[in-house]
Amino acid sequence: CPAARRTRRASRGSRPRADRAGGSMSPSLLLIFIFLPLSAALRVERAFASETRTNNFAVDGAARRVYVAAVNALHQLNGTTLRAETHRRTGPVNDSRLCHAPQLPHAPCEHPTEPTDNHNQLLALDPAQRVLVACGSVHQGFCELLRADDVTRAAVDFPPPGARAVFPSMLNVAANDPRASTVGLVFRGPGGRSRLLVAATYTGSGTRFFPNNRSKEDLRFENTPEIAIRSLDAADAARLFTYDINPSEDNVLKIKQEDKPRNRLSFVRAFPRGGYAYLAMNNEAGGGRKESRPHSLLARICLDGPAPRRGSGPPAEGRKLTESYVQLGLQCGDAGNLYGRLVAAYPARQLLFGVFSRAGSGGPGSGSALCAFRFADVEEAIRRGRADCSTVPGSAEVQVLDSVIQGSGAVCVPKPNIVLQSDQLNCGAAHLQHPLALRRPLKATPIYEYPGLNSVAVDDVHNHTMVFLGTSSGKLRKISLWRNLTLANHWTLKVAAGESVHHIMTFDPNDRNYLYLMTSHHLLLVRVAVCSQYSSCSACLNSVDAYCGWCTLESRCSLKGECSRGNTPRAWIGIEEGAGQCPSMTLTPPEISVSADVKDMGILIDGSVPDLRGALVECDYGTGRSTRATVHLESGPAQIQTCPLLPRDQYPSIPQDHIIVPVAIRVDGVSVVSGSFVIYDCERTGEINQKTGCMFPTHVIFLSSSSSVWGCRGTVFNSLPPLSPVEVYRCDSGSSDCSECWGREHQGHLCAWCDSTCRPRGHCQQHTHCPAPEIYKIHPRNGPAEGGTLLTIEGRNMGRRPAEVQVSVSGSPCRVIEDQYTVSVRLVCVTGRAEPLENVVTVRVENSSSGHSSEIFTYLVSLLTSLHPGKGPRSGGTRVTITGQHLDSGSGIRVRVNDTQDCSIHSGGRPITVSGQGFDLVQSVFMEVVGIGRECSVKTPFFILCHSPPSDQSREAVAQFYLNGVVYRGDGPASSELGLEDEEEEEEPYVQHFQMEYVEDPQFYTANRERLIKHHPGEPLTLIITKAPGSLDLEQEEYSVMIGSYPCDISFHNTQLFHCTINGTLSSSERELPVTVCVGNLRRVIARVQLGGRELAIIVSIVVCSVLLLLCTVALVVYCTKSRRAERYWQKTLLQMEEMESQIREEIRKGFAELQTDMTDLTKELNRSQGIPFLEYKQFVTRTFFPKVSQSVCYCTVYDNDTNGLHPVPETHPLLQDWQASNTTRPNIEEGITLFSTLLNNKHFLITFVHALEQQRDFAVRDRCNLASLLTIALHGKLEYYTSIMKELLVDLIDASASKNPKLMLRRTESVVEKMLTNWMSICMYSYLKETVGEPFFLLLCAIKQQINKGSIDAITGKARYTLNEEWLLRENIEAKPQNVSVSFQGCGMDSVSVRVMNTDTICQVKEKILETFYKNLPFSQLPHAEDVDLEWFPGDGSSRILHDLDNTSIMEDGRKKLNTVVHYQIPEGAALAMSMKDKRDNTLGRAKDLDTEKYIHLVLPHDDLMETKRSQRQSHRKKVLPEIYLTRLLSTKGTLQKFLDDLFQAILSMPAERPPLAVKYFFDFLEEQADKRGISDPDTLHIWKTNSLPLRFWVNILKNPQFVFDIDKTDHMDACLSVIAQAFIDACSLSDLQLGKDSPTNKLLYAKEIPEYKKRVQCYYRQIQEMAPLSEQEMNAHLAEESRRYRNEFNTNLALTEIYKYAKRYRNQVASALEGNPAARRTQLHHKFEQVIALVEDNIYECCSEA
Secondary structure: OHHHHHHHHHHHHOOOOHHHOOOOOOHHHHHHHHHOOOOOOOEEEEEEEOOOOEEEEEEEOOOOEEEEEEOOEEEEEEOOOOOEEEEEEOOOEEEOOOOOOOOOOOOOOOOOOEEEOOOEEEEEEEOOOOEEEEEEOOOOOOEEEEEOOEEEEEOOOOOOOOOOOOOHHHHOOOOOOOOOOEEEEEEEOHHHOEEEEEEEOOOOOOOOOOOOOOOOOOOOOOOOOOEEEEEOOOOOHHHOOOEOOOOHHHHEEOEOHHHHHHOOEEEEEEEEEOOEEEEEEEEOOOOOOHHHOOEEEEEEEEOOOOOOOOOOOOOOOOOOHHHHOEEEEEEEEEOOEEEOEEEEEEEEOOEEEEEEEOOOOOOOOOOEEEEEEEHHHHHHHHHHHHHHHHHOOOOOOEEEOOOEOOOOOOOOOOOOOOOOOHHHHHHOOOOOOOOEEEOOOEEEOOOEEOOOEEEEEEEEEOOEEEEEEEEOOOEEEEEEEOOOOOEEEEEEEEOOOOOOOOOOOEEEOOEEEEEEEEOOOEEEEEEOOOHHHOOOHHHHHHOOOOOEEEEOOOOEEEEHHHOOOOOOOOOEEOOOOOHHHOOEEEEEOOEEEOOOOOOEEEEEEEOOOOOOOOOOEEEEOOOOOEEEOEEEOOOOOOEEEEEEOOOHHHOOOOOOOEEEEEEEEEEOOEEEEEEEEEEEOHHHHHHHOOOOOOOOOOOOEEEOOOOOOOOOOOOOOOOOOOOEEEOOOOOOOOOOOHHHHHHHHHHOOOEEEEOOEEEEHHHOOOOOOOOOOEEEEEEOOEEEOOOOOEEEEEEEOOOOOHHHEEEEEOOEEEEEOHHHOEOOOEEEEEEOOOOOOEEEEEEEEOOOOEEEEEEEEEEEOOEEEEEEOOOOOOOOOOOOEEEEEOOOOOOOOOEEOOOOOEEOOEOOOOEEEEEOOOHHHOOOEEEEEOOEEEEEEEEEOOEEEEEOOOEOOOEEEEEEEEEOOEEOOOOOOOOOOOOOOOOOOOOOOOOOOEEEEEOOOOOEEEOOOOOEEEEOOOOOEEEEEEEOOOOOOOOHHHEEEEEOOEEOEEEEEEOOEEEEEEOOOOOOOOOEEEEEEEEOOEEEEEEEEEEOOHHHHHHHHHHHHHHHHHHHHHHHHHHHHHHHHHHHHHHHHHHHHHHHHHHHHHHHHHHHHHHHHOOOOHHHOOOOOOOOOEOOHHHHHHHHHOHHHHHHOOOOOOOOOEOOEOOOOOOOOHHHOOOOOOOOOHHHHHHHHHHHHHHHOOHHHHHHHHHHHHOOOOOOHHHHHHHHHHHHHHOHHHHHHHHHHHHHHHHHHHHHHHOOOHHHOOOOOOOHHHHHHHHHHHHHHHHHHHHHHHHHHHHHHHHHHHHHHOOOEOOOOOOEOOOOOHHHEOOOOOOOOEEEEEEEEOOOOOOOEEEEEEOOOEHHHHHHHHHHHHOOOOOHHHOOOHHHEEEEEEOOOOOOEEEOOOOOOOOEEOOEEEOOEHHHHOOOOOOEEEEEEOOOOOOOOOOHHHOOOOOEEOOOOOOOOOOHHHHHHOOOOOOOOOHHHHHHHHHHHHHHHHHHHHHHHHHHOOOOOOOOOHHHHHHHHHHHHHHHHOOOOOHHHHHHHHHHHOHHHHHHHHHHOHHHOEOOOOOHHHHHHHHHHHHHHHHHHOOOOOOOOOOOOHHHHOOOOOHHHHHHHHHHHHHHHHHOOOOOHHHHHHHHHHHHHHOOOOOOHHHHHHHHHHHHHHOHHHHHHHHHHOHHHHHOOHHHHHHHHHHHHOOOOOOOOOOO
């Protein structure tokens, strides 16, 4: 078998690496080798065969393992040998596409199952956790986490045993059909937690993947997103594969159900780059329309990095997927050659390579191409698109993806006020529109076209791009690309006949010289290069295989890593250096006569050879004899060494007239470079060849007819005709490359290129073609688009003659100029017309490939914008200034005016000095430059002076000198003696041609670029002149400046700046004199000097001086006056500042003292023996259900002043009173109300009734809340039924919210069911509130009140020294002291008590504190009011005095009457006071807070800011300081109350084992059940629902309204403090992070530090509720029945029914229509019963004056 023989030869010739050669070759590998021929540039090293079809593979570089996923199997292989370590069976399994995964609890399958093959859909390695993610097609795309060291063992039991919170979204990860695509990517998220980005094709209803017998039970794909980021934290198995970021809607990208037919996504690859994840995919939506054909897309998503976040709590909210998601199209080819479907993708450094096929084509022979896209273009397009969407109205470049559920319309709405930051341009933001799609695709030209390409891998090797392409026919194509991505070479390896290569190929992470690729049944390890096939340096480098290079010191072609000194400079030659750097040697002398006494031979080694110092260098003469070489190092790569020749007696014998002796340079025993020299015997040469022509290996010489014998290689002339010319040449002299060698053919030289050198054709056994041209430099780098630019190209191997060279720039031909062509190394061409663009220059030579320049040539469009002046004399000489764009493009500049003569733009005229000797012999001197001659003058025998002529363009020119009419040739002096030996000293060099360069004329300006300078005669004039930067270096003596006809004295400051000074008087009949700068022939007027009249100047000067003197006198007087006034004001201000500073210091010191001393535990002062005044259940219900009605009802208390104490009349509510009707209407009304109650107990009637009322526009929110509360009272005795009705209505509300934004549900109370839920929570939580939360809540209220009373309180404004609310803070330093008074209550039989008051308290405030002390064990409703008692003071002199807030002793302050205080009456410490009840209330003075603030004052004015001006004028005794310094008092109050607040929150958010909140567990389970039914698996949505239903709906209401629970007085100041506490509780339940700053309100800043800890408590509380045992319906109904029985007959249900009937009567027709339209209600004749109720009660309704 020829194939087998080739295989055996290849095996002997190629030796695998030792670390990969362990063990014998597997049978599968032998099978592959026998049937698959090897490529010379690629080689299969190892192979693994799978029994079933392969699906995916993953490589573990750290453990050197490979995992291969196949149908029904998962193999774990050794990464070096590809031998199986273990394997795991994954199928077949019994499965049904219509059933949920069996791992889902409580989800039995009702459809028949059958054995189903398990195709692997996703295989990803998480190296951080050492786990392998494996997802199959069975069980709805279920995924497993396996151990990376043993795939037969699971790393995590998922779902966890006994887990109840398992949702379908956690199990349905991959696509459940093997024909559908799934890609994934593991990355590290915040806190280092692993996450999994998954993209899966939708396989649900409407697709070809979905079963025909669709069932309602299958909700799998309707609720599974196309793209999602899932949790992959193995330590948190309960959250495994959940949508990890909050909120979950922002962590998934799901296409709307109605848009799925137009967005059928097929995913190709997911890969990370930087901080982004890219998804390459196709939209497979069809339909026959052009715009709906499959097209390729690239999507980008911003990823969170693994940087740790602050705090130890749960992970913070990360980047949102939809905010950063943006996609754009990828187009490979143009309209005529379009490849529209992406097959494979591979990211490589700055480029994304993609394999594309023609849309709709398939099969092995379908057309395909390779294209490359720049990531920089992708990123720039994304930034530009996001910016356009935010700023450009109606942008045509970008649109919002309205097809996804997060879309907000397809049109971008500009936000011009938003300035996008860099991170927002890249990753979006919450306030920007998202997700986005760019309308304009990114286009690329095909790099390589080949049928059947379906996979790609790219490697950057030594700055060259190597691409590997797999085909559908089982071939591996390896191509090498130049830097401009054009094809350099290609190779093919047939890896598996008839097996398609998988679209993913991966390099070995430990050695990128090996490539893993997978076919349909094999995994192969391929060596990417077999360099040993190249035996010579030129063959190695001319292969353009970037992997291979020449290892100089080993003299072999190898990989750089396999070269022993590969990292040593010049020890390894890559294709970047080229074959020209291959080592070569030149011997001196190359021929040695056998009779010559030559002992040493010089050897010059060219090419890339490393430093040979320290190495053993020898010259090997091929006969086993060698000599030690001496190395002489020089700069550069060339090295010179000397080798001793062999002794004469060791010369080999000469068979005829000469012998070729080989010489090899050996370094450490290895031959590095070789050559040869000739030993000849001239005597034998003459004897053998007589009278024949000879070609000498030196120069062209003339031989005479002498009988001399010349050493030669061939023959000798013994006799020749006189003066016969003979040409002698050497092929290897002056031929540095192939083209130069062959180019000598037109000279008659018979030379050929072989073995990387130029040799005589007879010495070459095989001629080689020249390599591709190389371009080193192009000049100029740009030119006009019209063409005509003389483009100079320098390089090598650029052809042997102009006719075979073709040059193109951007596809436009460039005509080569033959007379300016230099063989191989230089050519000049004329560019043609082209479009304005930039591209490389391409040189193509016949019988060779193309060469491309590394430099870019740009076609520009020159634009002339202005011309000045517009006219001039016909005689010429006008200087014209031309302004425009790209005027310097091209190889030369010519300006023609009116298409006549050229316009000179280079003036010339610079003095040219010529130095030499013997100029006294010269009679005439003439200099010629650019074709223009100029006479020169001889100044001295050693010096000639010339002036340069003008030129029309910038150029390099040659100057020639004519001495006495004869051009100067640079001949040296003739020697008078011949045959003299060369002198040791060198003569002075003589130059024939002189190089000159013309540059643009210099530009000059005045210092400020003035065009007109005014000057008065008689005054010195100095001008500052600036020379614009330029390349023309002028000497100082070349400058001259004229002002009119006056020369200027010039003094130089530097090379760019000089001064022009005229000390004399300028006089001229003209008013303006030009300022002219002269340099050579250049005469440039840069400004004009305007001369002014001297007399007028003197007069003007006198007038100006007089005015200035007068102004100075006035200014001095004003200044002195102002200075004295300012000094007085400053002294006054300084005193005020010192006083204010003293006050601030004092206040800060006090605040600090309070923070350190007053934060005491108030539990020592609170009397726990005091009973907690809980309201009765019925009062709690009425106040909670009807808060506004309860506040409007007057609760009056009448006290009997007798010995038995006070007897209050209890408060009443309409619903707590008996309902009675008149005798005449009793039967009808009672019967009607009873029948109405029966209807309300019918579920169909009640639900229809509620929906009918809610649909009415005039049924306001207040009516809805009132109806809900009335229903709660009416059905209070049947709480089980009430709960079922509430659940039915909630289901309808959830359905309505889920279609919009489910997170907004239950946020407000705008519907009947939401108020019903509030009431239901209040009923169910009352016992828990009273038994668990009541005591810490009451203690907090007492602590707030006591802390407030510790400081001053303004009786009118309500502001206090101690508070939690900034708006109620007393922002003045009020001097207040506490003092004790002894009080007795006359007539009540009570002992006197000591009461602590403040000396700033008003009399009314003192009364209230006394009453609270006397009646501290009574509820607030039983306390007398301050207006009902008198307070009498007994000073001690036997007199007494009744104290009042206002009396005739009250004083006036700031125009207001001040309330009397303790300090006003001068009541001392321990004073005796007596309190007694009034006979009747004195109505002369109401409550202090209701007084007119314009007439009365207590401590501070109500509007300090408005009254500040008046107060300052009146010199008020109050001292004003900065109010912000008092904010520390908020901290003092907070610190004092902190323990009580923590205890309260702990009680609310705790789970007492003896009495858990059953209603909370029941309702939370109900919410989770409803979310699961609708596929809402986002934990954030559930968190928000729970928060809106319990904390915000019940607890916040209780915290803000303690009067609902306790019989206490909630003052305005207490209400303000409770608002701050309630806000802290709301923030603790929120998921969003607080964004606080210096401008944030203090109400949020006050508890910002505690909020994170409170959030942990809330999350822990929710988790504990979830972990409670489920509550059955029977258990909950029993609990509700117990609650109904406990509070039976507490309310007047008939009154509630009557109030409900009023709504039924108002909307009678609407309710009747709704009942008629309900089939269930129509079947049971509910509408007739409803009409019967109306007939019974109508016209007889009892008029009840109830506000309920």
